Amino acid sequence: xxxxxxxxxxxxxxxxxxxxxxxxxxxxxxxxxxxxxxxxxxxxxxxxxxxxxxxxxxxxxxxxxxxxxxxxxxxxxxxxxxxxxxxxxxxxxxxxxxxxxxxxxxxxxxxxxxxxxxxxxxxxxxxxxxxxxxxxxxxxxxxxxxxxxxxxxxxxxxxxxxxxxxxxxxxxxxxxxxxxxxxxxxxxxxxxxxxxxxxxxxxxxxxxxxxxxxxxxxxxxxxxxxxxxxxxxxxxxxxxxxxxxxxxxxxxxxxxxxxxxxxxxxxxxxxxxxxxxxxxxxxxxxxxxxxxxxxxxxxxxxxxxxxxxxxxxxxxxxxxxxxxxxxxxxxxxxxxxxxxxxxxxxxxxxxxxxxxxx
Numbered sequence: 001x002x003x004x005x006x007x008x009x010x011x012x013x014x015x016x017x018x019x020x021x022x023x024x025x026x027x028x029x030x031x032x033x034x035x036x037x038x039x040x041x042x043x044x045x046x047x048x049x050x051x052x053x054x055x056x057x058x059x060x061x062x063x064x065x066x067x068x069x070x071x072x073x074x075x076x077x078x079x080x081x082x083x084x085x086x087x088x089x090x091x092x093x094x095x096x097x098x099x100x101x102x103x104x105x106x107x108x109x110x111x112x113x114x115x116x117x118x119x120x121x122x123x124x125x126x127x128x129x130x131x132x133x134x135x136x137x138x139x140x141x142x143x144x145x146x147x148x149x150x151x152x153x154x155x156x157x158x159x160x161x162x163x164x165x166x167x168x169x170x171x172x173x174x175x176x177x178x179x180x181x182x183x184x185x186x187x188x189x190x191x192x193x194x195x196x197x198x199x200x201x202x203x204x205x206x207x208x209x210x211x212x213x214x215x216x217x218x219x220x221x222x223x224x225x226x227x228x229x230x231x232x233x234x235x236x237x238x239x240x241x242x243x244x245x246x247x248x249x250x251x252x253x254x255x256x257x258x259x260x261x262x263x264x265x266x267x268x269x270x271x272x273x274x275x276x277x278x279x280x281x282x283x284x285x286x287x288x289x290x291x292x293x294x295x296x297x298x299x300x301x302x303x304x305x306x307x308x309x310x311x312x313x314x315x316x317x318x319x320x321x322x323x324x325x326x327x328x329x330x331x332x333x334x335x336x337x338x339x340x341x342x343x344x345x346x347x348x349x350x351x352x353x354x355x356x357x358x
Contacts, residue, residue, distance in 0.1 A: 001030045005166040009173025042149040046220030046320025050291045066093045151321040152248040204247040213353045215331045218244040220320025230274030234334040244324035251323045263337040265329040
């Protein structure tokens with residue numbers, strides 16, 4: 001991604017739009033290949049509608065003032081130093097939004113920023129536009145859109161960071177032609193960003209070897225199960241999409257509980273027809289991972305209340321795919337009961353997996 005983007009900036013010429021367009025297509029293709037190389041799973045992230053609305057509103061609110069600074073720096077024709085300073089302030093706000101919310105909030109905030117920056121370049125100060133800059137903004141928009149497809153927030157961050165590596169590489173390739181010192185500074189920043197990205201890619205959560213066979217159920221599947229009337233099912237009877245990737249999920253919840261029934265683990269009641277254990281577990285989880293948790297936390301007079309309330313805010317806007325739950329009946333091979341009431345025993349392989357995990 002970086003090498004191709006550097007070539008894009010270095011080889012861009014005002015009178016060769018076809019070449020610029022070809023380089024732009026190559027950059028987009030390289031970003032698409034990163035999806036495959038990085039084993040990035042795409043789909044709906046399990047974010048509830050209210051969570052998505054809060055993400056967008058809070059992200060725009062946090063970045064509105066820095067975005068206005070960027071717009072004013074072009075409107076008042078400030079020097080490039082002031083423009084860079086305004087862009088840096090916005091980058092800090094964007095980083096805060098990306099780390100805290102991600103997803104649709106970052107998408108809305110980034111589209112807002114690139115619209116302001118493109119307006120500044122192409123309307124207020126068109127003389128500052130290089131031939132490849134429209135392609136750079138288009139690539140930035142593609143990177144932001146691509147960052148909204150992964151189901152895990154960690155992968156969303158990764159895709160967006162990789163797209164920023166491409167943008168910084170384009171600038172480095174462009175500047176090195178006209179100003180070697182500034183171009184060298186861009187290359188130094190690029191090398192630091194690439195190194196930090198490689199460290200970030202190594203920082204996955206890893207389970208001990210004996211626990212690799214444990215399965216972790218996604219919160220959005222538990223919601224779906226409850227909406228369909230339940231009940232919970234043993235690990236062997238769950239579909240593949242019920243389980244999440246514990247190495248990428250943002251939150252891992254371990255549930256300790258007593259089995260209500262020795263064969264089915266849960267029982268239906270008149271108040272909880274989908275299952276008592278499923279209903280009470282979801283009630284507890286929703287207090288932390290839905291908009292019901294907004295504003296919760298320590299009293300304002302207690303120490304560190306701001307940190308805890310911010311953490312609760314971030315968890316309240318987390319999608320169901322990013323929360324995986326260890327619930328033993330659904331996580332490890334179990335004996336069960338068939339539709340006709342017969343006892344279903346574990347196979348030898350399933351029994352070996354259970355012994356290993358225990």
